[in-house]
Amino acid sequence: MLGFVIQRLIQAAAVMAVMSVIVFVGVYAVGNPVDIVIPPDATQDVREEAIRRLGLDLPLWRQYFLFVGGVLQGDFGRSFIYNEPVLSLIAGRAPATIELVLISVLCATVIGVSLGVYAGYRPHAPLARAIMALSVLGFSVPTFWVGLILILTFAVSLGWLPAGGRGETVLILGVRWSFPTLDGLAHIALPALNLALFKMAMMIRLARSGVREIMLTDTIRFARAAGISEATILRRHVLKLIAAPIITVFGLELGSTLAFAVVTETIFSWPGMGKLIIDSITLLDRPVMVAYLILTALLFVTINLLVDLAYAAIDPRVRSGEAR
Amino acid sequence: MSPPVLDVVDLTTEFALRGGGAARAVDGVSFSLARGEIVGLVGESGSGKSVTGFSLMGLIDPPGRVAGGSVRLNGAELAGMDAEGLRARRGREIAMIFQDPVATLNPLLTVGAQMRMALAAHARTPRRAADDRCAAALARVGIPAARDRLAAYPHEFSGGMRQRVAIAIALLHAPSVVIADEPTTALDVSVQAQILVEMRALAAETGLSLIWISHDLAVVSGFASRILVMYAGRVVEQGPAEAVLRAPRHPYTRGLIDSLPAAAKPGEPLRQIPGGAPSLGALPPGCAFAPRCPRAAGACRAAPPVETREGARAWRCLFPLEAGA
Numbered sequence: 341m342l343g344f345v346i347q348r349l350i351q352a353a354a355v356m357a358v359m360s361v362i363v364f365v366g367v368y369a370v371g372n373p374v375d376i377v378i379p380p381d382a383t384q385d386v387r388e389e390a391i392r393r394l395g396l397d398l399p400l401w402r403q404y405f406l407f408v409g410g411v412l413q414g415d416f417g418r419s420f421i422y423n424e425p426v427l428s429l430i431a432g433r434a435p436a437t438i439e440l441v442l443i444s445v446l447c448a449t450v451i452g453v454s455l456g457v458y459a460g461y462r463p464h465a466p467l468a469r470a471i472m473a474l475s476v477l478g479f480s481v482p483t484f485w486v487g488l489i490l491i492l493t494f495a496v497s498l499g500w501l502p503a504g505g506r507g508e509t510v511l512i513l514g515v516r517w518s519f520p521t522l523d524g525l526a527h528i529a530l531p532a533l534n535l536a537l538f539k540m541a542m543m544i545r546l547a548r549s550g551v552r553e554i555m556l557t558d559t560i561r562f563a564r565a566a567g568i569s570e571a572t573i574l575r576r577h578v579l580k581l582i583a584a585p586i587i588t589v590f591g592l593e594l595g596s597t598l599a600f601a602v603v604t605e606t607i608f609s610w611p612g613m614g615k616l617i618i619d620s621i622t623l624l625d626r627p628v629m630v631a632y633l634i635l636t637a638l639l640f641v642t643i644n645l646l647v648d649l650a651y652a653a654i655d656p657r658v659r660s661g662e663a664r
Numbered sequence: 665m666s667p668p669v670l671d672v673v674d675l676t677t678e679f680a681l682r683g684g685g686a687a688r689a690v691d692g693v694s695f696s697l698a699r700g701e702i703v704g705l706v707g708e709s710g711s712g713k714s715v716t717g718f719s720l721m722g723l724i725d726p727p728g729r730v731a732g733g734s735v736r737l738n739g740a741e742l743a744g745m746d747a748e749g750l751r752a753r754r755g756r757e758i759a760m761i762f763q764d765p766v767a768t769l770n771p772l773l774t775v776g777a778q779m780r781m782a783l784a785a786h787a788r789t790p791r792r793a794a795d796d797r798c799a800a801a802l803a804r805v806g807i808p809a810a811r812d813r814l815a816a817y818p819h820e821f822s823g824g825m826r827q828r829v830a831i832a833i834a835l836l837h838a839p840s841v842v843i844a845d846e847p848t849t850a851l852d853v854s855v856q857a858q859i860l861v862e863m864r865a866l867a868a869e870t871g872l873s874l875i876w877i878s879h880d881l882a883v884v885s886g887f888a889s890r891i892l893v894m895y896a897g898r899v900v901e902q903g904p905a906e907a908v909l910r911a912p913r914h915p916y917t918r919g920l921i922d923s924l925p926a927a928a929k930p931g932e933p934l935r936q937i938p939g940g941a942p943s944l945g946a947l948p949p950g951c952a953f954a955p956r957c958p959r960a961a962g963a964c965r966a967a968p969p970v971e972t973r974e975g976a977r978a979w980r981c982l983f984p985l986e987a988g989a
Contacts, residue, residue, distance in 0.1 A: 562768040564723055566782040566833060567755030580772045655772055656817040
């Protein structure tokens, strides 16, 4: 087991090294920030001074190693635009995104898996058909449109929930969170629902097909033949047997939503990281872009590692390295 | 003679077909099982032997259903019993083991967890006592160091040992009847023989009655005291194993015996029954075996033959083979 973890950590480090090069070169290719950062009427001296100060006069490979050296000491550089350390800039925005995404992905998983298990267990029941229709809807309707409809319905027409912003926040561990307050939760509800619909649809389908397949196996027949009750079979056998794909999708969705919740954050004016990355791209704020993309890569690598560990925790065959 | 442990009369199981109508997978099967008796249920794939087993367990899933007949287990009628009543009897009075032990055991749970689950289905037992009972059950089917093996996962056992675990689970509550659905087919021949010998000893020792389902007449012949031969959902011949094998009355039984490799002389091609098993959705109106039967005449194609009884033997054939043939 320890060997497994070490092997995965080495892989993760390799992936991060490759990603950092790709990101750095890619962002370098996007455009020259000098034209945006320095006023057009600046003199040649001021211009060159600024270029030197930002380190843009160095060859790319030296810029890269300077950057990597900084990162290893926890310094991702300073934003060209805000003139603030990039890390604190991102850290200031991250909690809003994290709480929104965690709530939506968790709700999507819990509700989606429950509905999917039911739909797979009783595939011909009217309720199961209704659930499947709902999941098709969740798949096919675009997120931005659902967001607008949610605002129109619940915020404008009914007036039950606020249309945007984070609402009242509480300071925990030096970070502002919305979820502990009632007002905050009311603000989270609509954007979280908006983000959750597509994921819930996916979880429903995943759980349903898994359950349908497993209910036909000899494992379940044998359990029934031993007189084990249906509730116990679902809880002890089926949920465990369908867990692997669900954990995978949970991890992927968590990562991609954390990194790219832009559309929903924009519609609900949610002050998360999505807005930050869009601004940094339009303003060619290179340090923010690079740091954001690398942190995103780190996030995915970490999530994948956790998913692999979760596999090993569930499946003894993975633990013993005998993947069959 | 004591009353039979299991008495099956006219058991019929149907599967609804897509275009309406139904296929009879089990058609009027009747037999009874005495305490400690081993009955071999033989037939080709699709002859309805497994469906018969699942019907007895009350484990037919829609679109199938037990359409008629009576199943009395220890005197209680199972036909028409509610789901909870059936569940309470499954595993405690009647149990089942399956062909492939790799597929029956859950790969993600320890053997101990699966055994405790089966134990808890019928008896609330404190953890230590439960472990004791599970270890004893494993030891009884010949698993060494049983207590330590409770923490092992199925993939840490060999195929034969896995099947022993499944057998131990089926025997946990000392049921009176065990239906064994080809449990040795997936195993090595030597392991197969061991398990057969051990199961027979268990049956003799504990009074357990066994229904041994197999497509392999050779396996059943030395093992069962009585043989039921199934064809297209019907029991076409039944009787004491030795008598049926020595002098089969039904041409299909004859065909099965002749197609055993042991029946052919070395160098000669193996004999086989011409044609293939009929589809249950499109059975001929008369005897289902008639299209493949060397003795069939016009009358065979008119109506399915009724059962002829003679002492302990019975067959469904208008032109049975001679008793001495």
